[in-house]
Amino acid sequence: MSTPQIVVHRDKELMAQAAAARLITKIVDAQAARGSASVVLTGGRNGNGLLAALATAPARDAVDWSRLDLWWGDERFLPEGDPERNYTQAREALLDSVPLDPARVHPMAPAGGPYGIDPEAAAEAYAAELAAASRPEDHGPVPSFDVLLLGVGPDTHVASLFPEMPGVRETERTVIGVQGAPKPPPVRVSLTLRAIRAAREVWLLAAGEDKASAVALALSGAGEIQAPAAGAYGRSRTLWLLDDAAAARLPRELYPPATS
Numbered sequence: 001m002s003t004p005q006i007v008v009h010r011d012k013e014l015m016a017q018a019a020a021a022r023l024i025t026k027i028v029d030a031q032a033a034r035g036s037a038s039v040v041l042t043g044g045r046n047g048n049g050l051l052a053a054l055a056t057a058p059a060r061d062a063v064d065w066s067r068l069d070l071w072w073g074d075e076r077f078l079p080e081g082d083p084e085r086n087y088t089q090a091r092e093a094l095l096d097s098v099p100l101d102p103a104r105v106h107p108m109a110p111a112g113g114p115y116g117i118d119p120e121a122a123a124e125a126y127a128a129e130l131a132a133a134s135r136p137e138d139h140g141p142v143p144s145f146d147v148l149l150l151g152v153g154p155d156t157h158v159a160s161l162f163p164e165m166p167g168v169r170e171t172e173r174t175v176i177g178v179q180g181a182p183k184p185p186p187v188r189v190s191l192t193l194r195a196i197r198a199a200r201e202v203w204l205l206a207a208g209e210d211k212a213s214a215v216a217l218a219l220s221g222a223g224e225i226q227a228p229a230a231g232a233y234g235r236s237r238t239l240w241l242l243d244d245a246a247a248a249r250l251p252r253e254l255y256p257p258a259t260s
């Protein structure tokens with residue numbers, strides 16, 4: 001478990017640009033060190049904001065896009081091409097404009113796809129895909145992702161793990177089907193905290209005043225059942241990337257002076 005580090009930016013645009021620059025450096029470094037890099041994408045406003053900032057970042061061509069593995073932390077279990085699917089939104093924000101290797105892009109299955117309308121079957125298939133990609137040095141059923149991105153919901157949910165719901169209590173499986181999510185759509189597929197914690201680095205993104213209470217709760221000692229974001233950490237680093245509004249209720253001693 002790594003102790004959270006907190007970086008606060010002036011506003012959500014600067015936060016997205018700084019996170020994009022940080023991610024480019026991380027991918028380039030991982031590719032230099034290990035030949036390829038792996039990133040787990042998140043849906044939501046801030047995750048898509050980061051991808052859009054990456055699409056226009058001056059240094060984006062420093063990345064070898066053909067040696068990047070992309071996974072998803074969660075998916076809204078909707079038909080292929082649905083505009084609310086996290087995969088559809090990521091494609092629009094970035095993926096369609098960079099030369100990725102399609103064999104290295106790993107979206108979660110859509111509703112009505114190979115697993116019909118059964119999110120548990122889609123989750124099992126994704127767990128198997130992760131296990132197949134895991135190498136002996138990963139010491140577990142998921143790869144050691146270089147960076148795993150997470151948005152933080154106003155209720156402290158991360159991926160599709162919602163407070164007090166069964167998903168956040170799951171300790172064995174790496175991917176689960178979610179029914180009855182409080183945020184639409186109700187049916188989803190999600191990595192569990194076990195899978196999230198296999199990442200080398202976990203970056204949590206939150207911007208806007210509607211996230212301020214969630215950020216304060218998760219970083220002030222709440223348990224992960226009550227505040228799933230509190231249970232999301234990386235093996236080497238846990239980084240909270242915030243804007244001023246989302247950090248507004250954090251005790252000031254938790255983060256160093258102005259970083260904007």
Ligand SMILES: O=C1O[C@H](COP(=O)(O)O)[C@@H](O)[C@H](O)[C@H]1O
Pocket residue numbers: 042043044045046047074075076086150151152153154158159160183
């Ligand atoms: O529905 C979802 O919401 C969360 C948070 O989204 P945000 O718009 O409040 O930032 C997101 O992290 C998750 O991937 C997505 O499925």
